[in-house]
Amino acid sequence: MRGGRHIAAVTDATFDLAVGECLALVGESGCGKSVLASALLGLLPGNAQTTGSALLAARGTAGAVDLLAADERTLARTVRGRRIGLVPQSPAAHLTPVRTVRSQLVEALRELTGERGSALGKAAEAAAERAAYPADHLDRYPHELSGGLAQRAATALALIGDAPLLLADEPTTGLDRELVDRTADELRRHTDDGRALLMITHDLAAAERIADRVAVMYAGRIVELSPARSFFGGEGPRHPYARGLLDALPERGFTPIPGMPPELGDLPDGCAFAARCPRATDLCATSPALTPGPGPAVACHHAEERVDA
């Protein structure tokens, strides 16, 4: 940042993701979710620095790769699109503005599936159908698309390579409820077919529909990692912020979380949620650590007590 300041956009993010699993990463805007996804794809701005590792397991003839250590050539030629598909957060900006949707689907099919010749046209229509993109809009340019159509076009492109890992960054933005459900179900099918899905979303209803586990981020840290069943079910989340997110839903009380998230460049020494937390005590002046485990993990000194099945 200006003046040589550093900002930790994501800190201590530790999680795994198994084949056949969907992990929903939720939290308010600016909490670090998309930065995390960009880091995994090597798409951070040039002035960003990463430490740690992000291991993509070996599969078939492809060896394991540390995404944070891999060079740009490896990421571009063997990872993006082929081993990790991306549904981008801003689909309209992601699409090539001077090419129709059909032309972009055909190019992706040619590159990622080896399809050639007359079969490409049918394959492009099938790819569009998979993301509920209407066939009669295939010859439109990105500037002619609504937000929802651009979202569906980007989803269709992301699914083409059938990558073992899909990063979907707000994949249901701009869609009406029926299309949200359809898109979420298609992403779940993709996952059930021997792949993994990291879904970054504000849409807790979509997360509840398809996620196996939920990771909640606040101010650049994962503060809770829980099985979706207990997170959305009777027991509910353990972290006060995660409980606040659910309580803010119209169907669950519509109670907003007071205050605003802190600036990442001006975080308090202890728990970053303390100024908004109804459970805060003096103990919260020290930062709570997240302890990963097979059950729910939570970074809070006074988390809800519960035992997960």
Ligand code: SF4
């Ligand atoms: S550590 Fe303290 S301030 Fe932070 S969420 Fe838990 S109770 Fe609230």
